[in-house]
Amino acid sequence: MRKNILLAALVLAAGAAFGQDLQLNTTKPDEEEKKFLYGIVTRNQIINDTSFTWYAENSKYAKPAADVVDAIKAGKDKVSLVLFVGTWCHDTQQLLPKYFKSLEAAGFPDERLTIFATDRNKETISNMHKVFAVINVPTIIVMQEGKEVGRVSEFGETGLVDKELGEIFKRVK
DSSP, rough: OOHHHHHHHHHHHHHHHHOOOOOOOEEESSSEEEEEEEEOOOOOHHHHHOOOOOHHHHHTOOOOHHHHHEEEEEEHOOOEEEEEETTOOHHHHHHHHHHHHHHHHTOGGGEEEEEOOOOTTSGGGGHHHTTTTOSSEEEEEEETTTTTEEEEEEETTTSOOOHHHHHHHHHOO
């Protein structure tokens, strides 16, 4: 809870510093999709939004690997995750169910997960994409004691994003 308060304070401060009006989350119409999310969102907002049919469809193929789940379980109380997504983005649509299924299987607490939904320019509220140097979506960042332990951006280096995430969790002390 304390980390979420600190993150919220960081977002508010960054918003003030960049002179932006702060709206924590919203949906926006899109030319290619019915809508997309923008701002700080929750896992449940994405999973339960019936207009995101891609989530249910791609979840069918997301099978968490046991070693990844074990690595996440071992570190789940020591880290926070910052996830940048584009609900309009095909890479996010393909990979997000895999991340969510692995986190759920490991019992990773939602209060340790902060999700920033970007617009089509991959920009976020309060320029958080700049704060975290995010260029591509999805990007998942593992944070421990305010420092980045590692990240997986888009399809990662190997294309096995869940395995790469598991390897980052194995580095958590």
